[in-house]
Amino acid sequence: MGEERDLLDGLLMELRRGTLVLSVLSQMKEKKYGYSLVQSLEEKGIPIDPNTLYPLLRRLEKQGLLESVWETGGPKPRKYYKRTPRGNEIYHELKGQWKEMSAGVEKLLKEGEE
Numbered sequence: 001m002g003e004e005r006d007l008l009d010g011l012l013m014e015l016r017r018g019t020l021v022l023s024v025l026s027q028m029k030e031k032k033y034g035y036s037l038v039q040s041l042e043e044k045g046i047p048i049d050p051n052t053l054y055p056l057l058r059r060l061e062k063q064g065l066l067e068s069v070w071e072t073g074g075p076k077p078r079k080y081y082k083r084t085p086r087g088n089e090i091y092h093e094l095k096g097q098w099k100e101m102s103a104g105v106e107k108l109l110k111e112g113e114e
Helices: 002-026 034-043 050-062 085-113
Strands: 066-071 078-083
Touching: 002 034, 002 050, 002 085, 034 050, 034 078, 050 066, 050 078, 078 085
Parallel strands: none
Antiparallel strands: 066 078
């Protein structure tokens, strides 16, 4: 049973990993800092570990899809991220592709139930 659980956990991790970029980009129209993004995603049913999120945010920034700014006026400094114009273009393209793929997968799953 442990081997089967490990297999399922690995497959679920793969499935989630493929959706995290789109999930994160979907939330970045307005600026957000990391912890608020973790909360926002969790509230919408997409749990994400901060140890996964922060490297992803840095990678998306390096790719030019997000930009960041430090705000130091509050009780503690926070780094806020927001989609760039390029990030908006990529997000909309990924969103369109996701809709097509998910519609196709939905058809496949329905066929499998018959």
